[in-house]
Each structure stands twice: as structure tokens, then as C-alpha cells.
Amino acid sequence: MTDWYYEENGTQRGPIKEDDLVTMFANRFLSLEARVWSADLGAEWTPASQTKFKDSVRAVPPPLPPLRDAQTANGSVEFGLQPPAFPRTTPSIGSFYAVMLAYSPLAILLADVTAKAAKLDPNAVDFNNASQLWWTLATVFVAILDARQLFQKGLNPRRRWIAPFVLLTPLGYFWRRAAILNGGWRYLWIWLACTLVCLIGEVAFVFDV
Template sequence: MSEAQSEAAWFYEENGQRKGPVVEPDLVKLIKASVISHGTAVWKQGFPDWLSVENTELRVHLDNTAPPPLSGEKINNTLVWLLAFAPLIGYFLEWFIAGAIHGNQVGAAIAMADSKYWFVTLGLNIALAFFDERRLKSAGHNTEKFKGWIWLVPVYLYQRAKATKQNLAYFIVWIVCFVLVLIS
């Protein structure tokens, strides 16, 4: 790559990976295709660090009729915190259902030992992730980047934290709750 090309080369972040180099017209196409949107980190030679695309000269190519997505602290995080504790909540729901169906503690304990109601916790995790993803979308976040990961909750939680620029607390809580359920 020549020096003139390297100066015009842009890099961008996608799913936590550095992509590029691309020339500016190609980067503009990515913006128009919503691959790059508000909050996406970009860099080119001369920048001191990665910048959000809206803080560069590329902001003129963003859809300026729509406001930027709400920041993480402005989004109602009730669902994501329920999701963080979903392994434990699901485990208790499984016990409740096993007790209601079997009518006694011995039958419920056998059902739990055989993992007969594992689908309750799975369904709870997926439902909470699905509704949380909807909430993020209504807050203006482009969830297409990680929408398919709602089925794999820890990956979804990690990507959500990165997209909303929040710490990984609910991701870590989910992992801890999951481990606690496994060892119980």
C-alpha cells in the first residue's frame, strides 16, 4: 500500500474486531448500509485513538434525521438484570414446577436430579434475552450485529455490554449464577 493510500485508509470496528483498511468511499457505503452506525469506532492515520464515527468528518454520512442511540445508563436495565440472575431464577422455577407436578419432595428431587425441567430455565433465558434485545432496538441500538446470539445468553450479554458501553457486571453475574446452579 502506498503512502497516499495508507493516509486515506480507514479502519472500523465490527463485533469487537478491527476491519480494514478501506478507502473512504467504501466506508461511506458501509455507513449507508448500516454496517457502520452511531457509536461504531473508526480510525485512520493521524487520529490519536479510535473515535466514534459521529465524532469524525464521516458524521455527515450518518442518518442525521434519527437521534443517536440512548446510552447504557439511559436504558431501563431491569430485564438484563433479571436475565443475569435467570439461571438461579430458572432453577427455583424448576423446583417449584417439579414440586407442583410430583406432589412430594422426593418425587421433585428425583425429577430435578434427572433434569426433567431444564427447558424452563432455557426458555426463561431466551425469553428475557429476546425482550431485552427488543428494548435495546427501541432505544436506537443496531441489534442486527448480535441478534442471533440471544440463543446463547452469555455471548448476548457480553455483546450487549460492549454495544451500550457498560461494564460486564451482568455478564459476570450470569456466569456466576450458572456455575452455582451447576454445582448445586
């Protein structure tokens, strides 16, 4: 029987027998939008909805294509037909959580502005301690979510430590993140710019400008 290959979450899977693939479509383990390939389809991956699988019916597979022979120095070696190169897309290193963390210094400034509008003293020790505590907990939580998302995207398959570096401030986190991913430095610069804005705002509150 003809060997088939199929797409699952952007990854090539197979080989698999046709009957098994029909069962997967019939039981909705695979969407008919998934691309499939066999030697009979030529050099292109084709959505299952445009093939015999569209009705999820069992069909007699075509004759197994002959194997090609390749001569090597050690004798004759047989190779089966291989699918064409599967088109891959590179996952984005950006994430909503990284954006949140990059702009997080503005949260402190927003808290002070809100306190000032409510006629509270943003320089009070209790208020400062509470806002700093909540900001720290929030940044650690967001960093953990961002690091987990990077792993789920396959961008950190070795599970190298990233999230603990947020304890060195988000500056350390974004440096570690960019070093592992070989990119994403813009988040570090955004965080530095937001931190500068926050410091200017804090100085203004101290002097009650």
C-alpha cells in the first residue's frame, strides 16, 4: 500500500498507511484542511479536502510505486520515494507577554498618577511598598508565561532557564531571552525607554512638580 505523509500543527508526520490515515480523518483526529502527500501526488502537498480523503471513505490504494535503486561503493542500496521538502514557517519570537513586560515600568507611573488623582500621597511608604510588591509579582508571572509560550513554539526546546532572570529586573530577563533566541532585542530597548519615562515621572512626583 502507498505510504502517506501528513501535516500536523505545521510539522510533517509519516509515513502512514492509507487506511490508518482514512481512520484519522473519519474520527476527526485530523482536519481536512491538513495537507497530505504521497508519491501519486507528485511534488506538491495537497489539502486532504482535495483528495480521496474528502469523504473519509475507505478506498483501495493504488499499487505501491517501485523502489529506486542507488549504487554505492558498498553495493546496491534501495531507497523508497521520499516526499518533497515540507514548507516550514519559523515561529515568531514575539509575544503578547513580552510586550506587557516591556511596558511594565509604565504601570508604576500609572499607579502614582491614579493615586495623585485620588488625592493620595504616591510617595507614602505604605503605598510605595504595596505598588512595588504587586509590580514585582506581576512581572514574574508574566515572564513565566512568556517563557512557557517560547517553549510551546519550539523556540527553546532545551528548556534553558529564562524566567528566573527576571529576578535581576526585566533587563536581565530580556537580555537572556534575546541571547537564547538570537533576536528580540527591541523588548529590552522598549523596557529601558519606559523605565526612563517612569523615573522622570517619579522625580516629578518627589518634587511635586
